[in-house]
Each structure stands twice: as structure tokens, then as C-alpha cells.
Amino acid sequence: SWAISYMRYKKLIEEFNTRKIMQEKNEELNLINLQLQEANQKLEILSRTDSLTGVFNRLSFETRFEDEWSRCKRHSIPLSLIIVDIDFFKEFNDKYGHQAGDYCIKQIVGVLTACAKRSTDMVARLGGEEFVILLPHSNNENALKLAEQMRNGVEEAAVPHLYSDISDYVTISLGINTIIPSNESSIDEFINNADKALYKAKERRNCSVSAAQAILLICFLFF
Numbered sequence: 001s002w003a004i005s006y007m008r009y010k011k012l013i014e015e016f017n018t019r020k021i022m023q024e025k026n027e028e029l030n031l032i033n034l035q036l037q038e039a040n041q042k043l044e045i046l047s048r049t050d051s052l053t054g055v056f057n058r059l060s061f062e063t064r065f066e067d068e069w070s071r072c073k074r075h076s077i078p079l080s081l082i083i084v085d086i087d088f089f090k091e092f093n094d095k096y097g098h099q100a101g102d103y104c105i106k107q108i109v110g111v112l113t114a115c116a117k118r119s120t121d122m123v124a125r126l127g128g129e130e131f132v133i134l135l136p137h138s139n140n141e142n143a144l145k146l147a148e149q150m151r152n153g154v155e156e157a158a159v160p161h162l163y164s165d166i167s168d169y170v171t172i173s174l175g176i177n178t179i180i181p182s183n184e185s186s187i188d189e190f191i192n193n194a195d196k197a198l199y200k201a202k203e204r205r206n207c208s209v210s211a212a213q214a215i216l217l218i219c220f221l222f223f
Contacts, residue, residue, distance in 0.1 A: 084174050139178055
């Protein structure tokens with residue numbers, strides 16, 4: 001009868017509308033989930049990178065360093081570490097201002113990342129004006145060559161620094177340490193030796209004859 005047909009038709013319409021609403025809700029839910037995933041990815045990136053320069057931060061470096069140390073130890077692979085410090089950065093920051101200081105840091109990072117371009121290389125900012133470059137599969141000779149490239153890059157950047165005691169431009173000091181990790185070696189000692197190398201580089205630089213020769217002196221310790 002007409003009444004039964006009408007009721008069936010009405011029920012079909014209701015089912016259609018219900019499915020349509022459910023489909024729209026599912027699409028909205030999928031969109032929300034996608035946006036949530038993107039937000040989580042951004043948060044993950046932010047948690048692992050330095051907000052100013054975009055390179056890895058200290059936490060990322062420490063995590064990656066432990067992994068590389070274990071891997072190099074397991075396979076008897078050389079591992080090199082370069083610690084970089086911007087000379088007289090406090091004076092630069094105080095005299096030129098924080099905005100100029102940020103610019104200086106970005107310029108230095110640009111040099112470091114341009115040089116350390118292997119997929120296995122890692123550039124990280126430890127904080128302030130200090131950076132590290134982690135170099136798996138790299139012996140002391142290769143690390144030294146890379147540091148020389150960085151020296152050339154910093155010279156070419158030619159960021160003025162009239163308040164430096166050694167040059168009219170921004171300079172950097174580097175400490176290098178290379179090791180094939182073993183049961184007798186330790187991560188702390190390895191990093192401490194790289195730090196000692198950095199300070200020796202600074203001491204030797206200050207004793208150099210001319211500022212032109214003092215753009216960068218590299219001291220490295222290796223086992």
C-alpha cells in the first residue's frame with residue numbers, strides 16, 4: 001500500500017542521511033587525526049632541534065652519540081668528534097647586540113653544515129656559541145681535513161668583529177678527538193679529551209705570531 005511504501009521510503013531516507021552524517025564525521029575525524037599527526041611530528045622535530053639554527057640540539061647529540069659509540073665499538077670503526085667554539089663571542093654579543101649574535105651563530109652553523117655534508121655526519125649546537133660535529137667512519141686525518149674546510153669557510157664568511165683580540169673578523173677554535181671505541185675506553189674520557197684539545201687550540205692561538213695565522217688553530221688528541 002501507499003502507506004507502507006511511504007514508510008519504507010522514509011526509512012531509506014533516514015538511513016541515507018545517517019550514513020551521510022557518519023561519513024562526514026569520519027572525514028572530520030580523519031582530518032583531525034591527520035592534523036594531530038602533523039602537530040606531533042612538528043613537536044618531535046622541535047624537541048630534537050635547536051630553535052635558532054635548525055641543527056640538532058644537545059639531547060639529540062647525546063642520544064645519537066651513544067648509538068654511534070656502541071656501533072663503532074662493535075665493528076671496530078673509527079669515530080671522530082669536533083668541538084667548535086666561537087672566539088670572543090661574549091664580546092661580540094655585548095657590543096653588537098643579541099640580534100647580531102644570532103646572525104653570527106647562524107653564519108657559523110651554515111659553514112659547519114656545508115662542510116659536514118655526509119649523510120652520517122651530525123652537526124649539533126650544545127648551547128650558546130659551542131657546537132659539535134660527530135663523524136662516524138672518520139679517522140683523525142679526515143677530521144682534520146674537515147676542520148680545515150671549516151676554517152676556510154669561516155674566513156670566507158668574514159663576519160666583522162672589531163672587539164676580538166686576535167682578528168677583525170669572527171674566528172673559531174676547534175678541538176678534535178678520534179678513537180676506535182673499545183672496552184677500555186669511555187665516552188666521558190673521549191669527550192673530555194676533545195674539550196682539552198679545544199682549550200689547547202685556544203692557548204696556541206693566543207701565542208701565535210700574527211692574527212692572520214690565528215684565524216684557527218686545531219689541536220687534536222687521539223688514541
